[in-house]
Amino acid sequence: MKIALLGYGRMGQTIEQIALKRGHEIVLKVDENTKSYDISLADVAIDFSIPSVAFNNISTCLTNNVPVVSGTTGWLDKFSEATELCKQNNGGFIYASNFSLGVNIFFELNETLAKMMKNLSQYQISMEEIHHTKKLDAPSGTAITLAEDIIKHTSKTNWALDVTNSELEIPIVAKRIPDVPGTHTVAYTSEVDTIDIKHTAHNRDGFALGAVIAAEWLVGKHGIFTMKDVLGLK
The missing domain is CATH 3.30.360.10 (Dihydrodipicolinate Reductase; domain 2)
Incomplete structure (x- = not known):
């Protein structure tokens, strides 16, 4: 699986380590210094950025038919816009306040x-x-x-x-x-x-592992999902 990391802070780096251990490839690492990027290189994107750019990251993914998993908090005033964009583009989207x-x-x-x-x-x-x-x-x-x-x-x-x-x-x-x-x-x-x-939480590994598992689950699916779907809790 080819993964784009939208946000390459401590969480993004931990996700990278776990994804590589699980046999995946990181094809993009996007941070505040990244001027432009081709999201279509990825099979799925994982967004752990900052509130001010999260919605733009998610929009870029959904309008380019790349399923996206987001764990960024503090941007949910635009959550309904993100879900509507997902529906319009028949995309795949998971948001969770915590992926652990x-x-x-x-x-x-x-x-x-x-x-x-x-x-x-x-x-x-x-x-x-x-x-x-x-x-x-x-x-x-x-x-x-x-x-x-x-x-x-x-x-x-x-x-x-x-x-x-x-x-x-x-x-x-x-x-x-x-x-x-x-x-x-x-x-x-x-x-x-x-x-x-x-x-x-004893470290960030639990959050990162859950995000990678969610990304693995989301590939090939269309709709708006939660971790309850991923874990079969519904």
Whole structure:
């Protein structure tokens, strides 16, 4: 499989290492210094760029019939445009706030717990996410996904960063600490106890492996997919 890497930072470099180990070829490495490139060289593209260029990267892929996997967060105000472009071009597109296989299992646990807790009003919901200091967005896309999945099954209507004691919002605390790949905790706290679930990434390999697996799965398919499709969780 010929892969284009759109974004060649730490994540792009980790994806490259894992893709090569799995027998794939990297035909493009695009970063902020790349002036022009031919995306048609690739069988599939993996976008881990920055919010300001992610939509343009995805558009370039979809208008050139190259399926694209995107893990860039912070650009989702244009997500509906990307999905419409995918439909218009009969393309293949996967977006995930987190491609880690473990995190996607964590997403399922989070939804299951939310369903179990929805009628227990004595428990207050809160979330915390910790990432490295170079992460540009806060809260993380993973935290937002966790919050949105809770909202689907509870009386909460929104999430909010760094608030406390909100009846309708899920408070999220975002911390930035050097060299932390990503830690997410969801807690339900009452006067008598706390129930929490937590995912801790030890390195970036899990995110990168999941992105490569998603790219392998996407080649030859048409439509808009998620990691639930890739992992057969639907």
